[in-house]
Amino acid sequence: MEHAKLERHGMAFALAVLGVAAIGGFVEIAPLFTIENTVEQVDGMRPYTPLELAGRDIYVREGCYACHSQMIRTLRSDVDRYGHFSLAAESMYDHPHQWGSKRTGPDLARIGGKYSDDWHVAHLERPRALVPGSVMPGYAFLSQTRLETDHLSVALSALSRAGVPYSEEQIALAEFDAFSQADPEATYDQDLFVRYGENVQIRDFDGDPNFLSEMDALVAYLQMLGTLVNFDNIDAKEIAR
Amino acid sequence: MKPEIDPHSGQETTGHEWNGIKELNHPIPRVFSLWLWASILCAAILWVLYPSFPGYHQVLGGVLGYSSRGAVNDAVIKGQEQRAEAYAKFAQEDYETLLNDPALKATYQDEIGVLFRDNCAACHGRNGQGQLEFPNLRDDHWLWSADPEEIQYTLQVGINADHEDTRMAEMPPFGRDEWLEQADIDHVIEYVLQISNQPHNAEMAHLGETIFEENCAGCHGDAGHGGYENGAPSLTDTAWIYGSSRADIADTLHNGRRGVMPAWSGRLSESEIRQITMYLMWWAD
Numbered sequence: 001m002e003h004a005k006l007e008r009h010g011m012a013f014a015l016a017v018l019g020v021a022a023i024g025g026f027v028e029i030a031p032l033f034t035i036e037n038t039v040e041q042v043d044g045m046r047p048y049t050p051l052e053l054a055g056r057d058i059y060v061r062e063g064c065y066a067c068h069s070q071m072i073r074t075l076r077s078d079v080d081r082y083g084h085f086s087l088a089a090e091s092m093y094d095h096p097h098q099w100g101s102k103r104t105g106p107d108l109a110r111i112g113g114k115y116s117d118d119w120h121v122a123h124l125e126r127p128r129a130l131v132p133g134s135v136m137p138g139y140a141f142l143s144q145t146r147l148e149t150d151h152l153s154v155a156l157s158a159l160s161r162a163g164v165p166y167s168e169e170q171i172a173l174a175e176f177d178a179f180s181q182a183d184p185e186a187t188y189d190q191d192l193f194v195r196y197g198e199n200v201q202i203r204d205f206d207g208d209p210n211f212l213s214e215m216d217a218l219v220a221y222l223q224m225l226g227t228l229v230n231f232d233n234i235d236a237k238e239i240a241r
Numbered sequence: 242m243k244p245e246i247d248p249h250s251g252q253e254t255t256g257h258e259w260n261g262i263k264e265l266n267h268p269i270p271r272v273f274s275l276w277l278w279a280s281i282l283c284a285a286i287l288w289v290l291y292p293s294f295p296g297y298h299q300v301l302g303g304v305l306g307y308s309s310r311g312a313v314n315d316a317v318i319k320g321q322e323q324r325a326e327a328y329a330k331f332a333q334e335d336y337e338t339l340l341n342d343p344a345l346k347a348t349y350q351d352e353i354g355v356l357f358r359d360n361c362a363a364c365h366g367r368n369g370q371g372q373l374e375f376p377n378l379r380d381d382h383w384l385w386s387a388d389p390e391e392i393q394y395t396l397q398v399g400i401n402a403d404h405e406d407t408r409m410a411e412m413p414p415f416g417r418d419e420w421l422e423q424a425d426i427d428h429v430i431e432y433v434l435q436i437s438n439q440p441h442n443a444e445m446a447h448l449g450e451t452i453f454e455e456n457c458a459g460c461h462g463d464a465g466h467g468g469y470e471n472g473a474p475s476l477t478d479t480a481w482i483y484g485s486s487r488a489d490i491a492d493t494l495h496n497g498r499r500g501v502m503p504a505w506s507g508r509l510s511e512s513e514i515r516q517i518t519m520y521l522m523w524w525a526d
Contacts, residue, residue: 027294030294030295031294031295034295037295037300038295038300074309074310074312074313075313076313076316076320079313079317080317080320081359083508085310085313113503113504113508114360114503114508115363115364115503116364116402116500116502116503117501118374118500119363119364119501122374123363130363130364131362132367201403236314239310240308240311
C-alpha cells in the first residue's frame with residue numbers, strides 16, 4: 001500500500017499534509033484579493049449615518065438576524081416577493097454583514113419605505129396588535145430607552161480602520177449628526193446632506209420629539225435598508241456578468 | 242519489509258502487534274475510492290463549464306457562459322410576460338368595463354388577494370377591515386374618493402409619503418400649536434360628539450358649532466359631513482380612524498394627525514396597482 005510508505009516517513013508526511021491544507025487555504029483566501037471586481041460599481045451607496053449605525057447595532061444586539069435575513073437570493077420566488085436581488089455592493093460597508101440564513105420572519109433587505117415610521121414603532125412595540133398571530137417578540141422598551149451616543153465617534157473611527165470611508169469631519173461630528181437626523185426642526189439638516197448625501201432621511205422617527213430613543217435609531221436603520229441603490233439606472237448586463 | 246500473511250484468513254496484516262494481537266490490513270472497498278476519483282473528475286468538469294474562481298480581472302466564466310444572476314433575470318422577465326398575458330385585461334381596459342365584467346372577480350380575486358396580504362395587510366388588516374390608525378378599506382367611506390382612478394392614484398403616490406407627488410393630508414395640532422384656546426377645543430369636541438350622534442354636553446356643543454364653522458369646516462365640510470375628497474374624513478359617520486371617544490378626539494385635536502400611506506409606484510408594477518384597485522372595488526360593491 002502506497003500510504004504505508006508515506007506514513008512511515010514523518011517528514012514527508014508532514015509536508016504532504018501541509019501541501020493539501022495549502023490548497024484549501026488558497027481556494028478560500030485567494031478570492032479575497034480580487035474583492036475589487038466582485039463588488040459591483042453602483043451609484044448611491046454611502047456609509048451609514050451615525051444614527052443608522054446606532055440602529056444597526058441595536059439590530060445586532062437584539063438578535064433580529066436570528067429571524068430575519070437581509071439577502072434577496074437569485075431565485076425568482078425571492079425576487080418576485082422582495083424586489084431586486086441583493087448586490088455585493090449593498091453590504092460593502094457592513095462589518096459584519098447581516099445576510100443571515102434564517103427566515104422566521106420576512107427578508108428585510110428592502111424593507112425601507114415599505115411601511116410608515118408609525119407602523120414600525122407600533123409593530124416593534126406590540127407585533128401582535130398589528131399582525132395577529134405573529135411570533136415576533138415585542139421591543140416596547142426601545143421607545144423608553146435613551147440612545148447612547150457618546151461612543152459614536154469611536155465606532156465610526158473603528159469602522160474607518162476596517163475600510164469604511166468616513167471622513168475626519170464625519171467622525172468628529174458623529175454625535176451631533178445622530179441628534180440632527182431625528183430632529184426635523186433643526187436648521188442644520190443641510191449639513192447632514194453635505195456630509196452624507198441627498199438620500200439621508202431626516203425625521204422624528206419614533207414620533208416622540210422629547211428625546212432621542214433607541215427606537216429612533218432602529219427605525220431610521222430599517223427605513224434606509226435597500227433604498228440607497230437606484231435600480232432604474234443600473235446596467236443589468238454588467239451586474240449579471 | 243515483506244507484508245506478513247495471516248494464516249487463518251489469508252489476509253495481509255499491518256505488521257503491528259499488541260500483546261499478541263495483530264490487526265488485519267483491510268483496505269476500504271474499491272468502489273469508495275472510485276467514487277472519490279469520479280467526484281473529483283466531476284468537480285474538474287464543472288469547474289470548466291460553470292463560473293468557478295475569481296481571476297485577476299474577471300471571474301473565470303466557464304464555457305457555458307452561465308450566470309445565476311442572468312438566469313434569475315431571465316426567469317423574472319419570463320414570469321412578468323406570463324403575468325402580463327394573464328392579467329392583460331387589467332392593463333388594457335378601463336375600470337368601467339372591468340367592473341361590469343362579472344367573471345373577473347370569480348377568476349382573479351383569490352390570486353390578487355396574495356398581493357394584498359403581502360403588501361397591505363400589515364396595516365389595513367388581512368381582510369381590509371382596518372385597525373386603529375389605519376382606515377377600513379371595505380366600507381364606503383373614502384378619504385379621497387370612491388373613484389377607482391383616484392384610488393389608483395392614491396396607491397401610486399401614497400398619502401404623506403416620500404413620493405414627490407404624494408397626496409398631502411394633515412390634521413393640524415390645534416392644541417399643541419396653540420391655534421385654539423383650550424376652552425374652545427373642549428367646546429368643539431362636544432360638537433364633534435354631537436354630529437356623530439354620541440352622548441355629549443349640548444350647551445358646550447352649541448358653543449362649539451361656530452368654532453367648528455370657523456376652523457374646521459374648510460376641511461371637514463359643512464357640519465363635518467366631509468365630501469371634499471381632500472383627505473379630511475367625514476366626522477358624522479361611524480368610520481373612525483383614530484377612535485371616537487372623547488379622549489381620542491381630544492388627542493387628535495391636541496397633537497394633530499398625519500397618517501402615512503406608503504407610495505407603491507416602483508415597488509408594485511402599474512398592472513399590479515390596477516389589480517389591487519379592482520380588488521378593493523370588489524369589496525366595495
